[in-house]
Amino acid sequence: MTNISHIVIVGGGSAGWLSAGIIAAKLKQSVASGFTVTLIESNTIASVGVGEGTWPTMRSTLKNMGISETEFIKQCDVSFKQGAKFARWRTGKQDDYYYHPLVLPQGFEQLDLVPHWQASDSPLSFSEMVCPQESLCEQGLAPKLITTPEYRAVANYAYHMDAGKFATFLQQHCVENLDVHHIVDDVVGVNKTDSGDISSLATAKHGQIKGDLFIDCTGFKALLIGEHLNVPFVSCNETLFVDQALAIQVPYQQENSAIASHTISTAQSAGWIWDIGLPTRRGVGHVYSSRHVGEDHAYQQLMQYLSGQVDKPESLDVKKIPIEAGHRAQFWKNNCVAIGLSAGFLEPLEASALLLIEISAQMVVDQLPTNRQVMDIVAKRYNETFTYRWARIIDFLKLHYCLSERTDNPFWIEHRDPSTMSERLQEQLMLWKHQFPSDADFESALEIFPAASYQYVLYGMGFRTHQNPLGRSQQSIDRAQMAFKKNIAETQQMSNVLQSNRDLLEKIYKYGLQTI
Ligand SMILES: Cc1cc2nc3c(=O)[nH]c(=O)nc-3n(C[C@H](O)[C@H](O)[C@H](O)COP(=O)(O)OP(=O)(O)OC[C@H]3O[C@@H](n4cnc5c(N)ncnc54)[C@H](O)[C@@H]3O)c2cc1C
Incomplete structure (x- = not known):
C-alpha cells in the first residue's frame, strides 16, 4: 500500500503558490514527518498575471501560513477591499448602483431586516439601511485603524493586490x-x-520528478488534468456569456490619489469593466461577450471609461485574455487534483477564483488520504463538494445579470431568458417573489454565498418580494427599528474614527501593524 507523502505541484501562479503554502503550512504544523511538497514552475510559460481581488478568507489563509500582514501589505502593493460596487447593472443609467458589502446585515442571525426595509419605503438602499459598509466605501475609508492588530478588523475586509508580486x-x-x-x-x-x-x-x-499526489496548477493549459488525464471541460457559456478580457494597468494622475475601498464593476453594453485601486496603480479591465460586441467597440468602451481619469489612455498596454466559463467534469482524477484555472474559470464578478483555490487546497490537506487505497473515496467526496460549489457560484453570478432591466443590447435580454438559468435559480427566483430569501434556502454546509449575499444583490437590483404579513410581528417591527438605529449610530461612529485607505496604508508602511 503506497503512503501519500510526496506532493508535487506544477505551476507557479497564484494557484500553485497558494496551494503550496496552505498544504505545506499544515503539514509543517503536524506531528507527522516525512512529507515533502515540491513545486515545479516554468520560467518560459507566463502566468495569467491578473486576479487582484480577494475575499476576507484570504486573511486567515495568510495568517495560517505564518505570514505577517504588514509584510504582505508592503510587498504586494496591497489595499483594503470592503466589497463591490455594481454600477449601471439595473437600468444602465448614470446614478444606478448598489453594493455587495462584506458584512452581514445588522442582527442577521436573529432577525431578517428585508421585510422591514421593504415596508419602510425608505429612500436608503437596502445595504445602506442595514450595514455601515456602503457608507464607508463611498467615503473611501479603510476598514481598520493603525492600532487594530494584524488581520483583525473594525469592518470586515479583504484585499486588492498585485497578482505578480503576490506569487x-x-x-x-x-x-x-x-x-x-x-x-x-x-x-x-x-x-x-x-x-x-x-x-x-x-x-x-531536472529529469523525472516522482510523487504520490500531483496538483495541476498549470492555469488554462490544464497540462495534467486536461491534456494527460483527458478530463473534459464542461462549458457554461450558455449561462455566462463573457468570453474575452482586455486588461490594463492604469497609473494614478497624482501620487496621493484616493484609493477606492471597494472593487467597482461598471456594466457595459455586453459585459462589464472592473476597476481595482492599488497604492501605486489601478487594475482596470473589460470582460465582454464577443458574440454581442466587437473587440474594437469593447476597446473603445474601455477607453471611454478611462477618459477624463487618465491622460492618453490609448497609450497604455492592453493585455487580451480569451476566457471561457466552465470547469472540469472532475477536479480530482486518479492521483491528480486540479486547482486554479486548470480546474475552471468563471468571470471575476465576485472574485471567487482565489477563494476557490484557498478552499480547494485546504480540503486537499485537511482530507489528505493516508494511502492510495483510500484516495478514490476522498476524490469522490472532493468532486461532489466542488461540483456543488461551482454550480452555486454560477447561479450567484447569473443572478447579477438576470435581474437587469437593461435593453440596450441582446446580451442583457438573453441573460433574462429562463433557458439560460439553472432550474434551481429559476425556482428560487419564483419563491423569493413570495417569501424573503433566508438561511433555509441555503442549508448546505458547502454554501459559498449565504442568504445575506443574495439579499444584497436581489434588493440592490430592485427585486421586490410580495409582503407577507405573517413575516412581521409587532415585536419584530420594534427590533428592526432598533437595528436600523444601531446601524446609523455605528456608521457615524466608524466614519468618525476611520482614515482613508491611503492614509492607513501609509501609516502601515511607516509603523507596521501590531502582531498577534
Ligand atoms: C481577466 C481575469 C480577471 C481575474 N480577476 C480575478 C479577481 O479579481 N479575483 C480572483 O479571485 N480571481 C481573478 N481571476 C482568476 C485568477 O487570475 C486566477 O484564478 C489565479 O491567477 C490563478 O491562476 P493559476 O495559478 O491557476 O494560473 P496561472 O497564473 O496562469 O499560472 C500557471 C502556471 O503554470 C505554469 N506552467 C504551465 N505549463 C507548465 C509546464 N509545462 N511546466 C511547468 N510549469 C508550467 C506557468 O509557468 C505558471 O506558473 C481573474 C482571471 C482573469 C482571466
Missing part, C-alpha cells in the same frame, strides 16, 4: 519558511502507471 511573495515565504522544494523547469512529459495514475513528471533539465 513572488508567496514563493519566497514557502521556500524560506515552509520547506517547499522549488524547481524552475518545464514539465515536458507525464509518466503513468497501468491504472492511469501519474507516477512521475518528465522535466526538461
Whole structure:
C-alpha cells in the first residue's frame, strides 16, 4: 500500500503558490514527518498575471501560513477591499448602483431586516439601511485603524493586490519558511502507471520528478488534468456569456490619489469593466461577450471609461485574455487534483477564483488520504463538494445579470431568458417573489454565498418580494427599528474614527501593524 507523502505541484501562479503554502503550512504544523511538497514552475510559460481581488478568507489563509500582514501589505502593493460596487447593472443609467458589502446585515442571525426595509419605503438602499459598509466605501475609508492588530478588523475586509508580486511573495515565504522544494523547469512529459495514475513528471533539465499526489496548477493549459488525464471541460457559456478580457494597468494622475475601498464593476453594453485601486496603480479591465460586441467597440468602451481619469489612455498596454466559463467534469482524477484555472474559470464578478483555490487546497490537506487505497473515496467526496460549489457560484453570478432591466443590447435580454438559468435559480427566483430569501434556502454546509449575499444583490437590483404579513410581528417591527438605529449610530461612529485607505496604508508602511 503506497503512503501519500510526496506532493508535487506544477505551476507557479497564484494557484500553485497558494496551494503550496496552505498544504505545506499544515503539514509543517503536524506531528507527522516525512512529507515533502515540491513545486515545479516554468520560467518560459507566463502566468495569467491578473486576479487582484480577494475575499476576507484570504486573511486567515495568510495568517495560517505564518505570514505577517504588514509584510504582505508592503510587498504586494496591497489595499483594503470592503466589497463591490455594481454600477449601471439595473437600468444602465448614470446614478444606478448598489453594493455587495462584506458584512452581514445588522442582527442577521436573529432577525431578517428585508421585510422591514421593504415596508419602510425608505429612500436608503437596502445595504445602506442595514450595514455601515456602503457608507464607508463611498467615503473611501479603510476598514481598520493603525492600532487594530494584524488581520483583525473594525469592518470586515479583504484585499486588492498585485497578482505578480503576490506569487513572488508567496514563493519566497514557502521556500524560506515552509520547506517547499522549488524547481524552475518545464514539465515536458507525464509518466503513468497501468491504472492511469501519474507516477512521475518528465522535466526538461531536472529529469523525472516522482510523487504520490500531483496538483495541476498549470492555469488554462490544464497540462495534467486536461491534456494527460483527458478530463473534459464542461462549458457554461450558455449561462455566462463573457468570453474575452482586455486588461490594463492604469497609473494614478497624482501620487496621493484616493484609493477606492471597494472593487467597482461598471456594466457595459455586453459585459462589464472592473476597476481595482492599488497604492501605486489601478487594475482596470473589460470582460465582454464577443458574440454581442466587437473587440474594437469593447476597446473603445474601455477607453471611454478611462477618459477624463487618465491622460492618453490609448497609450497604455492592453493585455487580451480569451476566457471561457466552465470547469472540469472532475477536479480530482486518479492521483491528480486540479486547482486554479486548470480546474475552471468563471468571470471575476465576485472574485471567487482565489477563494476557490484557498478552499480547494485546504480540503486537499485537511482530507489528505493516508494511502492510495483510500484516495478514490476522498476524490469522490472532493468532486461532489466542488461540483456543488461551482454550480452555486454560477447561479450567484447569473443572478447579477438576470435581474437587469437593461435593453440596450441582446446580451442583457438573453441573460433574462429562463433557458439560460439553472432550474434551481429559476425556482428560487419564483419563491423569493413570495417569501424573503433566508438561511433555509441555503442549508448546505458547502454554501459559498449565504442568504445575506443574495439579499444584497436581489434588493440592490430592485427585486421586490410580495409582503407577507405573517413575516412581521409587532415585536419584530420594534427590533428592526432598533437595528436600523444601531446601524446609523455605528456608521457615524466608524466614519468618525476611520482614515482613508491611503492614509492607513501609509501609516502601515511607516509603523507596521501590531502582531498577534
Ligand atoms: C481577466 C481575469 C480577471 C481575474 N480577476 C480575478 C479577481 O479579481 N479575483 C480572483 O479571485 N480571481 C481573478 N481571476 C482568476 C485568477 O487570475 C486566477 O484564478 C489565479 O491567477 C490563478 O491562476 P493559476 O495559478 O491557476 O494560473 P496561472 O497564473 O496562469 O499560472 C500557471 C502556471 O503554470 C505554469 N506552467 C504551465 N505549463 C507548465 C509546464 N509545462 N511546466 C511547468 N510549469 C508550467 C506557468 O509557468 C505558471 O506558473 C481573474 C482571471 C482573469 C482571466
